[in-house]
Amino acid sequence: MLEIKSLHKKYPSGPVALRGVDLTVNEGDLISLIGPSGAGKSTLVRCINRLVEPSSGQILLNSTDICKLSSGALRKARKKIGMIFQEYALVERLSVMENVLSGRLGYVSFYASLTRKFPQADISEALRLLDRVGLSDYVDTRADQLSGGQRQRVGICRALLQQPDFLLIDEPTASLDPKTARQIMRLITELVQERNITAIINIHEVTLAEMFSKRVVGLKEGRIVYDESAGGLTNEALTLIYGEEDWESAKTGADGNLREEVV
Template sequence: MLEIIDLVKKYDSGPLALDGVNLKIEAGDIIALIGPSGAGKSTLVRCINRLVEPTSGKIMLNGVDISSLNKKELREARKNIGMIFQEYALVERLSVMENVLSGRLASVSFWQSLRRNFPQKYISEALSLLDRVGLGDYVDTRADQLSGGQRQRVGIARALLQKPDLLLLDEPTASLDPKTARQIMRLVVDLVQEKNISAIINIHEVKLAELFTKRIVGLREGRIVYDEEAAKLDTDALTLIYGEEDWESERPAEDESE
């Protein structure tokens, strides 16, 4: 379980990026973070694994306060937190398999990682995940030869190879076309449910959040202003999160025949 308590992030200049955020996520929950640009969504996701250092507050994962750990303890805790980035964060010159196996670097010795000498168990698990994400035929393909959707699938496989308790996704569909974005969201939700792990998805596309998650959390100016079932998101809620707009004209009926 993840519990965020009174989380604050203040950068050197500008207003508070996070202003007393409180959030609880049970095992197996999948939530979407939505809100305007600058609302604090990416900051919140990155504070959870301390890619961004919080100013104050607590981040409790399975009873451990992530925000209070030293560097060695944090490296150990991060084994339980998978991360999928908008920009993929792959090593372009390495193969698909090598990129996926990098998800296990923290679990092997320095010399094993230097020589890319991974146990057969990890290799077998990586092959299974690549088959699951539809990239079984791309094991030896260099990352720089892949499309955006394929790169994101590599990132998903890499994160899941860690066998995390929590999966963080920071705008995973922002660089993808609409069809590929839907495919990636469907894949993520299916895999998270199969493996019974929790996931937080920072996403700009409100329709994708409604379609693929059961709970939506809205941020505005660093504060949570909405936390409800996705089915309850209406024009009043959108106004609360984003401000005044003619939301009905912006929300055409979804064509489910695709």
């Protein structure tokens, strides 16, 4: 379980990004964070594993306050907090397999990490994951030769190879076309359900949040203004989160189908 209490973040030379956020995420939940640019979504996600240092408040992961951990204890805690990045964060010159295996660096010796000699069990699990996401033919391909969707799949495999209890996903579809975005979201939701992983997804596309998560949390100006089921995202709720807009026109195209780009 994750409990966030009165979380504030003020950047030294910038605005207040989070203003007293309170949030509870139960074990096995998958929630989507939505909101306008600058609402604090990425800051909130990155505060949870302290890639961004909170200014004040508590982040309790299974009753352990992440904010109070020493650097050594934080490294240990991060082993169980996987992260999937918008910009993929792959090592371009390394192969797909080498990038995936980097998810086990926190579990092997310094020598093993330096020489990239991983236990056979890790290699076998990496191969299973790559097969699961449709990349079994790309094991030896360099990361810089992959498409955006393929890179994101490598990032998913790397995060899952950590065997995390908690998964943070920061704008996984931002650089992808609508079809690939749906495929990536479907893959993420299937994998976290299969492995019973608790997950938070920061996502811009409201329609994808509605399609693939049961619970949606809306942020505006660093505060949570909506925390309900995805089915409750009415025009009034969207106005509360994003401001005035002709939401019916924004949601539907000329053919009457939901667009991917609601925001």
